[in-house]
Amino acid sequence: MxxxxxxxxxAVLASALAAAGSAAPxxxxxxxxxxxxxxxxxxxxxxxxxxxxxxxxxxxxxxxxxxxxxxxxxxxxxxxxxxxxxxxxxxxxxxxxxxxxxxxxxxxxxxxxxxxxxxxxxxxxxxxxxxxxxxxxxxxxxxxxxxxxxxxxxxxxxxxxxxxxxxxxxxxxxSNAMLTDALAQYLVWKKWTRWFLVRGQHPEDVEYANDITRSAELYGAKIVAERAYELQTGARRVDTGYQEIQTQMPMLTRGVPDYDVAFVADETNSFGLYLQYRTTDPRPVVGTDGLEATAWGxxxxxxxxxxxxxxxxxxxxxxxxxxxxxxxxxxxxxxxxxxxxxxxxxxxxxxxxxxxxxxxxxxxxxxxxxxxxxxxxxxPILLMDQLSLVSVSPQPGFLHPVYNTDTLGVDQPQSQCKFAK
Amino acid sequence: MKTAKPKRPHGRFAAMCLLLLMLAAPPAWSATLFVTNERGNTVTVLDSNTLKTIKTIPTGQRPRGVVASPDGKWVYVCVGDSNRIDVIEVAKLAVTRTLPSGADPELLALSNDGSRVYIANEDNSQVTVLEAMTGKVLAQIPVGSEPEGMRVSPDNQITVATSEGSSLVHFIDNKTLKLVATVLVGARPRVATFTPDGRYVWASSEVGGTVSVIDGLTHQVVQTINFAIPGMRAEFIQPVDIVMSKDGSQAFIALGPANHVAVVDTKTYKVSDYIVVGQRPWHMALSPDGSKLYVVNGFTNDVTVVDTKSLKPEVSVNVGRLPWGIAVVP
Incomplete structure (x- = not known):
């Protein structure tokens, strides 16, 4: 009772609250x-x-x-x-x-x-x-x-x-921009500034790829080539499926101008994991797979x-x-x-x-x-592979007048956000 | 050298004699320093006179909190990843016994007679109280999450424990082994310590960037001390250990990634100085006579010796990997 x-x-309180607005307890x-x-x-x-x-x-x-x-x-x-x-x-x-x-x-x-x-x-x-x-x-x-x-x-x-x-x-x-900036700072610090951008075809992949491009421009890295992975994702369990992947990934990464890292944008888990160890040239993989930028791991x-x-x-x-x-x-x-x-x-x-x-x-x-x-x-953004922490960005030397973490993502002068009052 | 200055008129000869005298005369005290090396799984033992490593003692996994017994016979080391306390016998400079601690011990405190050990179980949200010699568990007291800082009051009546995750300072009655008060402080308190008169508890908030002064009678925060170092970002000022000077007039506060130790006047609560030390100083200890402050620098793998009169860093000596805590045995 x-x-x-x-x-x-x-119920009465709720309607009163709606009227009272933001002072709601x-x-x-x-x-x-x-x-x-x-x-x-x-x-x-x-x-x-x-x-x-x-x-x-x-x-x-x-x-x-x-x-x-x-x-x-x-x-x-x-x-x-x-x-x-x-x-x-x-x-x-x-x-x-x-x-x-x-x-x-x-x-x-x-x-x-x-x-x-x-x-x-x-x-x-x-x-x-x-x-x-x-x-x-x-x-x-x-x-x-x-x-x-x-x-x-x-x-x-x-x-x-x-x-x-x-x-x-x-x-x-x-934001994605913060993540790609975090990776970019580390790659620039490593002097790995020639990137081969490999992306999926989903809108999320395209957005992440755009962020990679933005970070490259911001930090003076060069995207030497950009390719899209066109095959549909199949079943994740296939008997002897590795054989297909072993031939597919070299095809995807063949004939690319010399690069330091393969920067992968695969937000939908279609192929990114398969790039590692299978690229035509022996190069590390970073991005949504390999070395990942993330808030937690x-x-x-x-x-x-x-x-x-x-x-x-x-x-x-x-x-x-x-x-x-x-x-x-x-x-x-x-x-x-x-x-x-x-x-x-x-x-x-x-x-x-x-x-x-x-x-x-x-x-x-x-x-x-x-x-x-x-x-x-x-x-701060963590740079991790599946088993360990590799680094934390912002990297040493990337400074900002107010907060060093504001070197990650879109800073105030570039912001297009206008809050409606 | 500080005594040489006012005696300048005596000339160079007198200064030379004084120097020779200083070299010949040993200091009025000597001590043994025990530094835990979190990454190294060792304790580095230093001689305070020579500042040379006497011995490196292997311990369990992840040694952090360390205290010496009042009689100077034992040094208790929290080895968190081994879920126990390793006890170093000072006479042998070796771990000769271990105590059960409960899960993941991080810091500990001893009762003033050395008979009891109070342990913060970081991973288990409780304080474990043990008999120091037998290891018998007297109580397990639930506190906030991630308990860390532990200190016993000068009159032995109260133990304070911080809980980092809950931003709380707990007061434990040492007779009943029950909580008598809990005080809210800034984010992630790591160390709480009593003023020498036992009246106030100073608690450092690592992420809050402040030190709260709590009245031990009313359990109210009476002061919040802020820090500002020119050119240093506020988010890098992360107070951890607090050490009171022998006479209680000054508090030394290690500021972590700000790479400085703050000196605070305990009457006015004003910061009077910032002393440059190594990278990421966390824990500290005083020499037996209070003339030196030993600051353990986690990232530079060394200990900086600070003169507490001149407030100048004198020398830094290497220890093991990622040094964390320090205890001084006279």
Whole structure:
């Protein structure tokens, strides 16, 4: 009975909140609690409860070519947010703070807009979005989302930081431009400045290839040749399939002017992995395969990162991925704003996370904050192969007048982002 | 050399005599320095007079936190990846016993009589309390995530533990072995230490870039100390170890990738100096008389000796690979 009253109050509160706009509190007698099993999970009297939502979708994606990688990870991204929430509550129990994660994982054909509307109507203004760019924009552009805070943990598209930037979307995951710049700095430092660009044919591959070209121009590297891989991806398991690949890859890489590295843009796992050791000339592979630029990798262990790996493994029984890391980071960011900030409503949280004084910790050594001109999180970028950390960019000597990490990605003078006021 | 300056009128001869005297007279103290080498899986033992390596002692995997027993007989080393404490017998300069520590010990503290060991289990969100000689577990106290900094109060009543992941400083009652207070500080606190009078706890926030001063009676943060080095990016100023001068008038704070040690006046909380040391100083220790500060530089694989009167770095000596912590045995 009491629970039903709470739901009614929540509904009234939600409409009041919609009217009140951005001063909406993040603590509420949540209607979501109604389907939680036990009343014992309800807040203690002096406890401040923060609700945030995970919104994800099971997109159909090509399986990684390596058989060592799972073809599908149903809880990718979400598991990281869950771990972050566990951490948040571990700290929270000493501070009378509680965090409730409301999970929405949509099927492949799920209606993201409807799901987002439902969350917003229920007063969920803090949304961790594990969505691709079109869905992310559809959610961000909802009138109801005007005062929400949307944390992007998945979409690397540059356009989201440029012409399609949104004032309420904060990008935790680095942009593609940041990734190719991170690689470019390392390659220039190595004096490997002649690149052979090999790309797939999907739009994502073309975008990544454009970023490679942009980084080459920026850092004075030369793209000696560009080729597209034209064959369709086949089954990843084929008896004696290696023989076909062994002849295919030399064909793809034959007759290219002399180069230092093969820079591969294969966002859809079609062929990139197969380039290594099979190019006509003996050259290393970098890009989406080989030496990769990434925000996180399972083999990264500096700055106490091992703790995150261990705890994640215990929770999810698998290796942590970039999206899981970003999910953890998103939960950690919200907790920091609630714990360390001056007030605990959506407005105060936005102010806290937008400030230059934000010092977000992400196992990268230095503190991180957001670029004011496009809401992108500044961060060092890891350069890794499958088994080890090779380097961390920005590289020594690549300096910036304000933040060295602003040498990665689109800097303020070049930014095309104009936030609608 | 500092005494030579005011005596200038006595001329070159007097200065020569003084120099000879200084060479002939041994310092009033000598000590043995134990430096943990995180990558090397060793402890480098240095003589404080010669600053030469006496011995390199092999340990378990990933030696980090290190403390000496008050009687100077034992040196306790956290070997995190071996999930135990290696105990060096000072007389033999060898690991002669081990203690169970719980998972992944990072830093530890000893009670003032040396009978108890307080261990931060980084990977397990708890503090383990052991009997130092028997290894008997007295308590396992749940704290925030990634506990690291551990220190026992001068009166032996309280132990403070930081939890890096939760940005908390926990106060543990050493009688009941229960938490009595938890204080929120800046991001990723690594070390907490008491002022010599036991009244205040200073806690360093590595990513927050600050040091919080907590009143030990009210458990309130009464001061937050900021650092600024000309030409140094704020995000590279990452405070880790805090060492109080013998008389308690100054605090030395190692600033990690900023490659400096800050000197803070403990009355005014103003930073009075920044001392250049090696790369990535994390942990430090004082000589027995307080005249020297030993700063362990992780990236340059050395220890910088700083004179605490002149606040000048005097010399750096090589140790093992990725040195981390240091303990001084008089």
């Amino acid at each position: 009491r629970r039903r009253i709470a739901i009614i109050i929540a 993040v603590s509420k007698p949540a209607s979501k609690q109604a389907n939680k099993p036990a009343a014992s999970s309800e807040a203690k009297s002096n406890e401040f409860v923060t609700h945030y939502a995970y919104l994800g979708k099971a997109y159909r994606e090509p399986a990684p070519l390596s058989l060592l990688k799972p073809a599908v990870i149903p809880d990718e991204g979400l598991a990281g947010v869950r771990l972050g929430t566990n951490y948040n509550n571990q700290a929270g129990k000493f501070l009378d703070l509680k965090y409730v994660l409301d999970e929405t994982m949509l099927p492949e054909d799920g209606d993201v807009v409807a799901a987002a509307k439902k969350l917003l109507a229920a007063g969920e203004h803090l949304i961790i979005a594990d969505l691709k760019a079109p869905d992310l924009l559809a959610v961000a552009d909802l009138p109801e989302a005007k005062n929400a805070i949307i944390l992007n943990i998945r979409a690397r598209d540059d356009v989201l930081r440029q012409t399609q930037c949104r004032v309420d979307v904060f990008h935790l995951i680095p 399972a083999a990264y262990e500096s700055y106490a990162a091992e703790t995150l790996h261990d705890d994640f493994l215990k929770l999810a029984n698998r290796e942590i991925t970039v999206r899981d890391y970003e999910g953890w980071l998103a939960a950690s960011l919200l907790e920091m704003a609630v714990k360390q900030g001056s007030a605990r409503n959506v407005d105060a949280i936005r102010k806290y996370i937008s400030a230059d004084s934000l010092k977000l910790a992400g196992y990268k050594g230095e503190s991180m904050n957001f670029r004011a001109w496009d809401n992108q999180l500044r961060q």
